[in-house]
Amino acid sequence: MTLTTEGLTKTFGGVRAVSGANVAIKEGRVNGLIGPNGSGKTTFFNLVTGLIRPDSGRVLHQGRDITGWSPHRIAHAGLGRTFQLCRIFPRMSVLDNMLVAVRRTRLRELLAGTRATAEVERARHWLHRMGIDHLETAEARHLSYGQQKLLELAAVFMGDPGLVLLDEPAGGVNPALIDRISALVRDLNAEGRTFLVVEHNMDMVMNMCDHVIVFDRGAPISEGTPQAVQADPRVLEAYLGV
Amino acid sequence: MAAGVAAALAYPWLVPNYYLVYAGVLTVMYAVTATSWNILGGFTGYVSLGHSAFFGLGAYGTGLLVTRAGWPWPLALAVSAVLVTLGAAIVGVAAVRVRGASFVIVSIALVSVMNLLVQGWRSLTGGSSGVQVPAPFPELSRGQTHMVFFYLYLALLALALLTWWFIGRSRFGNGLRAIREDEDKAEMLGVPTAAYKVAAFALSALFVTLAGGLYAVWFRSLDPIFLFSIVLGAYMVLMSLLGGGRHLLGPLLGALIIAPAGEYFLIALGESQIHLTATGVLLVLVVLFMPEGIIPKLVRRPAGASIREETAEQRLLEVRG
Numbered sequence: 001m002t003l004t005t006e007g008l009t010k011t012f013g014g015v016r017a018v019s020g021a022n023v024a025i026k027e028g029r030v031n032g033l034i035g036p037n038g039s040g041k042t043t044f045f046n047l048v049t050g051l052i053r054p055d056s057g058r059v060l061h062q063g064r065d066i067t068g069w070s071p072h073r074i075a076h077a078g079l080g081r082t083f084q085l086c087r088i089f090p091r092m093s094v095l096d097n098m099l100v101a102v103r104r105t106r107l108r109e110l111l112a113g114t115r116a117t118a119e120v121e122r123a124r125h126w127l128h129r130m131g132i133d134h135l136e137t138a139e140a141r142h143l144s145y146g147q148q149k150l151l152e153l154a155a156v157f158m159g160d161p162g163l164v165l166l167d168e169p170a171g172g173v174n175p176a177l178i179d180r181i182s183a184l185v186r187d188l189n190a191e192g193r194t195f196l197v198v199e200h201n202m203d204m205v206m207n208m209c210d211h212v213i214v215f216d217r218g219a220p221i222s223e224g225t226p227q228a229v230q231a232d233p234r235v236l237e238a239y240l241g242v
Numbered sequence: 243m244a245a246g247v248a249a250a251l252a253y254p255w256l257v258p259n260y261y262l263v264y265a266g267v268l269t270v271m272y273a274v275t276a277t278s279w280n281i282l283g284g285f286t287g288y289v290s291l292g293h294s295a296f297f298g299l300g301a302y303g304t305g306l307l308v309t310r311a312g313w314p315w316p317l318a319l320a321v322s323a324v325l326v327t328l329g330a331a332i333v334g335v336a337a338v339r340v341r342g343a344s345f346v347i348v349s350i351a352l353v354s355v356m357n358l359l360v361q362g363w364r365s366l367t368g369g370s371s372g373v374q375v376p377a378p379f380p381e382l383s384r385g386q387t388h389m390v391f392f393y394l395y396l397a398l399l400a401l402a403l404l405t406w407w408f409i410g411r412s413r414f415g416n417g418l419r420a421i422r423e424d425e426d427k428a429e430m431l432g433v434p435t436a437a438y439k440v441a442a443f444a445l446s447a448l449f450v451t452l453a454g455g456l457y458a459v460w461f462r463s464l465d466p467i468f469l470f471s472i473v474l475g476a477y478m479v480l481m482s483l484l485g486g487g488r489h490l491l492g493p494l495l496g497a498l499i500i501a502p503a504g505e506y507f508l509i510a511l512g513e514s515q516i517h518l519t520a521t522g523v524l525l526v527l528v529v530l531f532m533p534e535g536i537i538p539k540l541v542r543r544p545a546g547a548s549i550r551e552e553t554a555e556q557r558l559l560e561v562r563g
Contacts, residue, residue: 026399049430074434089423099413100420102432117413159432224260 002027002163002194003048003079009218010043010059015045018216019042020057025163029186030195031203032226036213036239041198042084044215045165050074061163076104080161084168084198086148088155090141094132097140097151098123101158119158119180126154128186146177153181163194170201206230214238254392259383267388267460269501270395271453274472276481276493277402278449282442283479284406284487285415288338291475292349295356296447298469299326300454302360305373305464309368315378319455323448330447338439341425350472359561373464385423391460398456399494403450407490409445418442450478458471473518477504480525486535495536500524 003025010018018040025031033041046052048059050071058067066074089097099114109117127133132149135143140151149169166185170178173228178201185195185208199205205212205226211230214222216238222229229235250270251503254263260538277528279293303322307313313321360367367373379387409415417438420428429435468474483494500521532539 051430068437070434071426071429072432074433075430082428083427087424087427089420089427092419096416098420099416100428100431100433100480102413102417102434105434105437110417111408111412113411114413114416115411119413155431187391 002062004060005044005048006058006060008044008047008059009055010047010052011042011055016045016218018047018054021215021219023197023213025194026211027110027187028192029175029210030189030208032209033056033196033198033199033215034202034205034212039215039238040218041215042167043218045070045081045167045198048074049079052161057172072102075159075161076102078151078160078162078163080156080159080163082149082156082163082167082169084171086145086152088140088143088152089149090139092140093136094127094138094140094143094151095120095123095136098127098155098158101155103159106219114170123158126157127151127189131152131180146173149181153184155189160175161193163196164188166195166197166199168198168200170199178204179184250371250396251533253283254389260337260388262394263385263388264514265502265505267392267395268505269497270399271457271499272391272477272481273494273497274395274399274402274452274453276478276485276497277406277452278446280396280446280482280493281402281406281409281449281476281488282446283482284489284492285409285422286419286439286442288341288345288443290349290446291472291479292351292353292413293444293447293450294471294474294480296326296330296352296450297454297457297474298353298466299329301458301464301469302367302373302425302466302515303451304395304455305375305458308368308459309373316460319452319459319484321450322455323524326451327444330451331444333441334443334447335436338443341503349475350392352473353475354472357466360466360470367466368468372466373458375458375460375462375464378459387460391456394456394460395453398449398452403490405445405449409442414438425548473521474524480521480528483528483533484524484538485536489533489537492537 005021005023008018008021008030009016021040022046031131033044035041042137043052047054048052050069050073060153061077061079066077070170089100092103095112099119124133124136127136130153132147132150140148143151153169183203185197189195197205198208210224212223213220214229214235221238222232222235253266257263257266275293283289283292299550300322303326304318307321308315326358333352337352340348341448359369360521373491377387379390381388409418417428420433421435421438425435453539454469455506481500482498483491483496485494485496486492505519507520511517
């Protein structure tokens with residue numbers, strides 16, 4: 001198991017956003033995380049990546065307790081994530097966006113010129129894979145929303161993460177790009193990276209994911225193959241409120 | 243560039259009187275503080291109004307080590323700079339935990355606390371009557387001393403500019419810029435943002451401290467109300483923003499405008515507070531109408547068109563899948 005949580009709980013002003021969640025992410029798979037709005041999916045991401053601290057419970061990565069670690073340490077341990085509303089560095093060039101990621105803090109590397117390191121070659125490689133390498137010198141804010149999503153994804157891979165958390169990769173992008181992102185995720189998964197994807201686009205989830213976890217009221221209520229989950233009456237109940 | 247350096251080096255020999263040399267020292271001194279302020283402000287977007295605290299501490303540290311301990315001034319200056327920078331790193335750990343307006347308030351608190359401390363600790367600092375520092379070069383006239391300090395400040399300015407340039411082209415600097423754009427996102431990409439900010443804060447304090455230390459031996463009369471005032475800190479902000487905080491030479495350009503203008507108003511309007519009001523008004527105008535400063539207005543990049551073409555091309559690509 002790359003990532004597991006035990007009794008993870010977070011309360012915001014009396015509302016239990018995540019409530020005693022026990023989750024196990026399957027290694028080497030594309031894991032889907034679905035659930036109604038407000039079921040705690042994004043809070044779960046924020047807890048796992050260290051952006052907020054849990055009230056109780058533990059997060060384990062490769063068997064190591066990473067609860068309470070700062071986000072950059074968790075990133076160094078091999079977790080990468082994208083945000084629901086695409087977050088890039090708007091007033092920096094595409095290439096400089098790529099060179100923000102730090103894999104380890106060594107003074108000599110940090111003081112080296114941005115253009116002088118082998119990182120530039122890696123950056124170009126990932127930009128090429130996402131199909132935006134021709135935009136290298138553009139300021140990120142001039143990119144279209146779809147291109148910004150691809151840039152955010154590309155920048156995450158500069159950290160060479162073994163586990164990648166994607167928060168609504170299909171949100172706000174056109175159908176053709178959704179297919180492209182799905183294909184990319186499948187390819188990257190085939191190369192050995194594990195994914196956990198929050199997504200509302202059910203077609204995308206069904207096409208892309210091997211294993212789906214369903215959240216309701218801050219904890220998993222069902223999991224299994226996409227087909228099994230779709231047939232689960234508890235899932236229908238959560239979504240339709242019947 | 244070369245012409246600018248040559249003009250700076252020749253300046254004291256070209257002007258007709260020592261008063262203009264004095265004004266030159268003041269201008270270069272302000273340029274050092276603004277460039278140094280910009281190591282934090284320009285890269286990370288953290289606006290400190292309290293950097294005068296480091297100027298004052300540099301001045302008092304150097305002045306007191308010379309007068310009370312009898313140290314030679316270069317040693318006093320170096321020791322003060324090291325101690326104040328270390329202190330800045332410690333204060334920085336706490337200060338950069340808060341962002342935006344809260345950080346501005348914390349930075350103001352810093353300089354206010356220092357002001358009270360220095361004025362209150364009379365036995366050491368002489369309180370509000372200040373400190374009188376002996377002449378650093380007794381064999382030189384006042385005018386010749388101005389000449390010497392012009393070049394000392396010029397060397398310090400070169401050092402501060404070099405530091406900014408070096409950081410700007412490094413991955414560290416790239417990370418600092420990412421903090422300005424989206425701090426949490428940068429942290430999530432593995433950037434140890436807290437450590438980066440503390441390092442920038444301390445480096446930024448270093449050259450301001452050195453400028454303050456030189457001021458102690460140059461000006462020789464230390465007045466806590468001027469040294470630990472928000473006005474001095476606001477000058478650094480104004481000069482950086484006016485010139486352009488994202489550019490190496492922005493703060494220097496701002497200093498070349500603000501410092502002579504300040505001196506001119508002081509002569510034209512006398513010892514009134516009107517020049518302070520003018521500073522405030524100017525700061526508001528710059529923030530409202532020219533937040534990027536002058537330099538971006540001068541250097542207009544012809545990149546706009548080509549990006550639009552690429553975007554269109556890419557859109558086609560997206561539609562085709």
